[in-house]
Amino acid sequence: xxxxxxxxxxxxxxxxxxxxxxxxxxxxxxxxxxxxxxxxxxxxxxxxxxxxxxxxxxxx
Amino acid sequence: xxxxxxxxxxxxxxxxxxxxxxxxxxxxxxxxxxxxxxxxxxxxxxxxxxxxxxxxxxxxxxxxxxxxxxxxxxxxxxxxxxxxxxxxxxxxxxxxxxxxxxxxxxxxxxxxxxxxxxxxxxxxxxxxxxxxxxxxxxxxxxxxxxxxxxxxxxxxxx
Numbered sequence: 594x595x596x597x598x599x600x601x602x603x604x605x606x607x608x609x610x611x612x613x614x615x616x617x618x619x620x621x622x623x624x625x626x627x628x629x630x631x632x633x634x635x636x637x638x639x640x641x642x643x644x645x646x647x648x649x650x651x652x653x
Numbered sequence: 654x655x656x657x658x659x660x661x662x663x664x665x666x667x668x669x670x671x672x673x674x675x676x677x678x679x680x681x682x683x684x685x686x687x688x689x690x691x692x693x694x695x696x697x698x699x700x701x702x703x704x705x706x707x708x709x710x711x712x713x714x715x716x717x718x719x720x721x722x723x724x725x726x727x728x729x730x731x732x733x734x735x736x737x738x739x740x741x742x743x744x745x746x747x748x749x750x751x752x753x754x755x756x757x758x759x760x761x762x763x764x765x766x767x768x769x770x771x772x773x774x775x776x777x778x779x780x781x782x783x784x785x786x787x788x789x790x791x792x793x794x795x796x797x798x799x800x801x802x803x804x805x806x807x808x809x810x811x
Contacts, residue, residue, distance in 0.1 A: 601775040604722075605782060608715050612786045615711055616793035 606632045663745050664752070667693050685798045692791040694748035696783075699794040708797070712790050716783050720750055723779025728765050732777045740777045746784030 610628040618624050667690050674686025684702065692699025697713035700706075724730075731753075732740045744750050768776075 598771075598775060601772075601779070605719070605775075605779065608719055609782065609786060612712060612715055612790060615708055615715075616789060616796065619708070 603632070603636075606635060610635075664748055667748060685794060688794045688798070689791055692794050693746075693787070696747050696749065696787045696790055699791060700797050703794065703797050705797050716747070716787055716790070719779050719786070720747075720753075720783035723776050723781075723783060724753075726765070726768055726772050726776030727780065728773075732780055737774075737777055737781075740781035743781035744784040747787035750780065750784050750787075 607628060610631045611624065614624045614627045614631070618627070671687060671690035671694075674690055675683055678686045688699035688702040691702055695713070696716040697709035697711075699709075700712060701709035732744055734741045
């Protein structure tokens with residue numbers, strides 16, 4: 594079994610987004626859709642930031 | 654105050670708050686006050702009290718799952734102050750996590766042999782996040798109450 598931290602990232606982010614959306618909305622479809630979209634956006638932002646840091650560390 | 658007594662004091666404060674909210678609050682706000690403090694003890698219980706049962710069940714399941722997974726990874730032990738002060742405080746966001754932590758006695762997380770040792774940190778993070786998310790859920794009780802009252806008020810206007 595891989596000991597990567599990534600095993601924990603996606604369940605945690607989806608759980609956090611789901612709880613936040615459940616508090617805001619009543620419709621399950623909206624909750625699921627917005628949770629997944631927000632998780633994807635957060636992941637994209639983090640991945641983008643990590644990429645920028647990686648490139649800065651490598652070439653500067 | 655020792656770090657061990659922090660959870661006990663917090664539980665006492667919440668219990669006193671629950672009692673005061675049912676006695677001192679105006680009748681219109683009593684239920685919300687009780688839901689606020691009850692929601693701290695059991696995740697989702699506040700929403701359940703306000704009649705939003707599906708939402709309450711969903712919130713309880715998500716937070717309980719996070720907590721159980723985190724606990725299982727960190728050796729079924731409460732996060733101690735020595736492990737991580739931030740995670741230690743965060744786990745007190747819900748009464749059940751505080752109570753279970755006390756019942757599980759030895760306040761020192763340790764990795765189980767079947768898991769890689771470095772998983773101890775995300776395990777403690779899960780326990781902490783379960784507590785912190787419950788703070789958000791408890792605050793959501795006021796929003797749930799407003800939504801429950803708004804349709805009734807509109808019906809009265811008509």
